[in-house]
Amino acid sequence: MSSKEAFHQSIADLTAEIAGRPLDQQLDQWLNATHGAGSASFERLRQACIGGVAEGWLCEREGGGIRYGRVFKAEDALHRFSVDVVDMQDIAGPHHTHPNGEIDLIMPLEDSPGATFDGRAAGWCVYGPGTAHRPTVANGRALVLYLLPEGQIKFTP
Template identity: 65%
Template sequence: MPSRQFRQQIAELTAQLAGRELNADLQAWLNQEHGVDSPSYQQLKQSCEQGVAEGWLCNREGGGIRYGRIFKPADDLAGFSVDVVDMQDIVGPHHRHPNGEIDLIMPLEGEALFDQQAAGWLVYPAGSAHSPTVTQGRALVLYLLPQGSIEFTRSA
């Protein structure tokens, strides 16, 4: 099953994230160790593209966004849940990250930006909030949420 291989890829990554504070230092480390030119980034992007093509990723749609939670929080994932969204030139629903959020940005078409960030990693600290936005094209975004915690809210 392809999602089993994908889970193993995520587990190898999240094992390196266990117990780390979600902050700018983690974002810098992720972009250095697992950045766009790294084998781990390329493998994750390829797996996400394959999962979308095969229909086991982003298999739901709402408000012009394809999405799906592929894994609930689990011990083998260091307590992270895993979601993947497929967005094109759109603003998503405002939400808050009680425990933070780690995003892997994978442009597919154009020079897609996610929250004004190019391809790579973006880390939101605990208590942060945003309306996820993709501009200048289409991107897949993989979300790692500690304990799967997310609160949909109204924008400020």
């Protein structure tokens, strides 16, 4: 199994646990308690993302100082979540809204253990349907994995 296939399976296992749950504060707390920073599942996903960047199948595009890419489109095997990963360092990305919500996994890199995403440290951050933000990494460099229900995101013109 390639590392990309193994990553797909890890995401499928995770989305099976969250499929059908509201994207809200309770899910945020559950994800951080169950799969948060320091857990085996967090470290597995973090290492898979670092490896995918090194192998060139993650964050293969670059624009505005941000490396990014959609790894998997929303599909039944992933419980209708799409998967994107971005590599950001001390930068704010483009403003956008989340029609169906957004689930983010914040993974500071080893040279930036204090890096934050929208003010949050390593772990999970859940945005509910209809929310909007300008994704911002501060205090260093982090990879951020985005799970988007049905792959829905709307960038602000």
